[in-house]
Amino acid sequence: MATAAGIGIFDRVVARAVPLAPGLIVRRLGAPYVGGMTLDEALGRVDDLKRDRLATTLDLLGESIEGDKAAADAADAYLATLDALATRALPLNISLKPSGLGSGLSWDVATQHIDRVVAGAEELGGFVRIDMEDSSTVDATLDLYRDLRSRGRKRVGIVLQSRLWRTIDDVLALAKLRPNVRLCKGIYLERPQIAMQDRDAIRASFSMLLRVLLKNGSYVAIATHDEQLIVDALATIQELGIGGDGYEFQSLLGVRSDLARLLARNHTVRIYVPYGSDSFAYSQRRLRENPQIAGYVARDTLRRVGRSVHLFK
Numbered sequence: 067m068a069t070a071a072g073i074g075i076f077d078r079v080v081a082r083a084v085p086l087a088p089g090l091i092v093r094r095l096g097a098p099y100v101g102g103m104t105l106d107e108a109l110g111r112v113d114d115l116k117r118d119r120l121a122t123t124l125d126l127l128g129e130s131i132e133g134d135k136a137a138a139d140a141a142d143a144y145l146a147t148l149d150a151l152a153t154r155a156l157p158l159n160i161s162l163k164p165s166g167l168g169s170g171l172s173w174d175v176a177t178q179h180i181d182r183v184v185a186g187a188e189e190l191g192g193f194v195r196i197d198m199e200d201s202s203t204v205d206a207t208l209d210l211y212r213d214l215r216s217r218g219r220k221r222v223g224i225v226l227q228s229r230l231w232r233t234i235d236d237v238l239a240l241a242k243l244r245p246n247v248r249l250c251k252g253i254y255l256e257r258p259q260i261a262m263q264d265r266d267a268i269r270a271s272f273s274m275l276l277r278v279l280l281k282n283g284s285y286v287a288i289a290t291h292d293e294q295l296i297v298d299a300l301a302t303i304q305e306l307g308i309g310g311d312g313y314e315f316q317s318l319l320g321v322r323s324d325l326a327r328l329l330a331r332n333h334t335v336r337i338y339v340p341y342g343s344d345s346f347a348y349s350q351r352r353l354r355e356n357p358q359i360a361g362y363v364a365r366d367t368l369r370r371v372g373r374s375v376h377l378f379k
Contacts, residue, residue: 098320100127101341105150108341111319112156119330120337121314123195124151125161127342134175137168141179145186158192161338164207165199173206177213184214188221193246195287198225200254201232201261208236215243223287227252228272229261237275241282248287248316249276273298280308287336289316291325310334 101108101124112122126143144160151158162183168175184194198207211224223246226233230252237247251268252261262268272295279286280302288299296315303313314334317326329335 099318099340101319101339103341103343105147105341108339109150109154109156111339111341112151113154115337115339116156118327120326120335121159122157122337122339123159123161123316125163125197125338125340126166127340128166131166131168131170134168134171137171137175137179140167141182144183148183148187148190148192151192152190157336158187158190159195159336160187160192161195161197163197163199164203164210169203169206173210177210180210181214181217181219184219184222188219191221193221193223195223195225195246195248198227198252201230201256204230204232204236208240211245212243215245223247223285225250225289226275227254227261228275229268230256231260231262233271233275234278237278237282244283244285246285246287247279248289249279250289251292269295269298273302277302277306280306280312285311286313287316288313289338291317291322293325296325296329 101111108124112124115122124147126140126147128140131137131140144162147160148158151160160183162180164173164176164180167179167183180194180196186192187194196207196211198204208224211222214222224240225248226236228249228251249272251272254261262271269292272290276286276288276299288296290296290299299313299315302308310333314336315326315329316336316338317323319337319339326335326337
């Protein structure tokens with residue numbers, strides 16, 4: 067769920083209307099932001115992005131699964147995804163949520179399956195990003211990451227959220243590991259004691275954390291569509307003399323594609339591509355939980371309709 071900071075009235079109205087919208091409308095609104103219902107559809111989307119010189123990370127949709135078999139099946143699906151990417155010579159990069167591999171059952175279950183996926187990725191020369199969920203999961207997720215690293219797993223990264231007050235302490239505590247970090251603002255609604263509520267404070271935190279991470283030798287995936295933060299990031303990269311092997315920019319599929327392609331002229335840009343049979347639930351959840359994205363989707367849809375009307379005049 068998104069913070070209220072910096073969200074316009076239009077964005078709020080759109081987000082609140084999402085649960086009332088018919089499924090067909092939500093699917094159509096969400097279609098540009100989902101890689102497809104099936105792996106083959108997602109691979110096709112990844113192939114298209116590769117031709118546009120955009121890197122990708124695939125995420126199999128599905129959260130809060132029930133039962134050990136479902137957790138094992140999810141891990142198998144990720145391994146099949148890695149095999150399919152390797153077969154088609156596509157970027158071997160995936161993102162996964164602990165809840166999608168059994169953390170709701172137990173973190174031991176999630177660790178077992180995530181370790182299996184990371185091992186499979188390493189055999190193929192791929193990379194696994196463990197997504198961060200709400201603040202109640204941060205300690206367990208970072209413990210899982212440390213456990214994987216202590217057992218020699220290197221091709222694995224984490225996500226840190228700039229809106230959480232604790233994140234600077236997490237960055238400093240992880241410094242010796244030089245973690246591969248996706249840095250984002252975070253979308254979860256948290257209490258003021260846990261997360262910043264002011265958008266300028268969240269931005270300032272993002273820029274500060276980026277600087278600290280880069281200085282400590284971490285590879286940073288700069289995950290934002292915020293032009294101000296991108297400009298700040300470019301300035302920091304230049305000031306610190308960070309080479310292209312020390313960072314990348316990341317963007318959600320379908321969001322600010324123009325900006326992604328512009329950045330890709332001189333920088334690595336990776337597009338987050340979610341796919342799977344849970345795409346309707348994902349679209350509904352993301353549009354409802356993130357009013358800024360919901361507003362963007364609505365405005366983009368209206369622009370497309372306007373262009374279509376113009377073409378038929």
